[in-house]
Amino acid sequence: MKILVSLIRNLLGGIIIAGDLLTRGSKKxxxxxxxxxxxxxxxxxxxxQFTACPFCTKTRRAMYKLNLPIEKRNASQGSKHRQELLEGGGKVKVPCLRIEQDGKVEWMxxxxxxxxxLETRFA
Ligand SMILES: N[C@@H](CCC(=O)N[C@@H](CS)C(=O)NCC(=O)O)C(=O)O
Structure with missing residues (x-):
């Protein structure tokens, strides 16, 4: 059962990623x-972020369109970024934007x- 869920998740993830790549258009x-x-x-x-998360795809798409080379950190199970996200932001939920400004860190x-x-700051 676990394998089936994982298979479906990966399949859907692949479709989301391929759809994004095929339709993302041009950068600013x-x-x-x-x-x-x-x-x-x-x-x-x-x-x-997670590679196959639809909310992350939507966010990466906006980053691409705005031509923003923001570092992507994969927060998948067992990764050091997952731990950072949990400790810094307080929960493992993606996407989450880490903003460092004037010596302060905000987790959005x-x-x-x-x-x-991003649109307000960079459009
Ligand atoms: N409303 C949120 C939904 C985000 C969300 O549900 N993210 C899922 C992944 S698709 C998540 O982080 N789940 C926690 C987990 O999988 O550990 C948004 O638009 O960002």
């Missing part, structure tokens, strides 16, 4: 200097909130 284009500044700013951000959960934040 910025002048080189501006993109460099954006790249610099995104160094203080990281996305805790909820895909819609994360996307809104």
């Amino acid at each position: 284009k910025r002048p080189a200097q501006q993109q460099q500044e954006v790249n610099q700013q995104t160094q203080n951000l990281s996305l805790y 959960y909820e895909s819609s909130e994360i996307i809104r934040y």
Whole structure:
């Protein structure tokens, strides 16, 4: 039974990922200097995620469209990032955006909130 659930989950995950790759379109284009500044700013951000999670796919898609090279950290079972997420954010739920700013760290959960934040800051 466990194997079947895992098989279905992986299959659905594969479909979600393939669908995303086929339909994601083009990235936002910025002048080189501006993109460099954006790249610099995104160094203080990281996305805790699972590869096949639909909410993570939605968030990664927004990151791609906005052309944001945010580090992705896989929080799958047994990973060190999962432990970081639990200790830092308080729960294992993905996606979660870790925002480091002015010496403070914020853990933002909820895909819609994360996307809104990225669009407001970088669109
Ligand atoms: N409303 C949340 C839903 C996020 C969610 O349900 N994430 C699932 C993965 S798809 C999760 O983290 N579950 C906890 C777990 O699998 O340990 C969002 O939009 O971000």
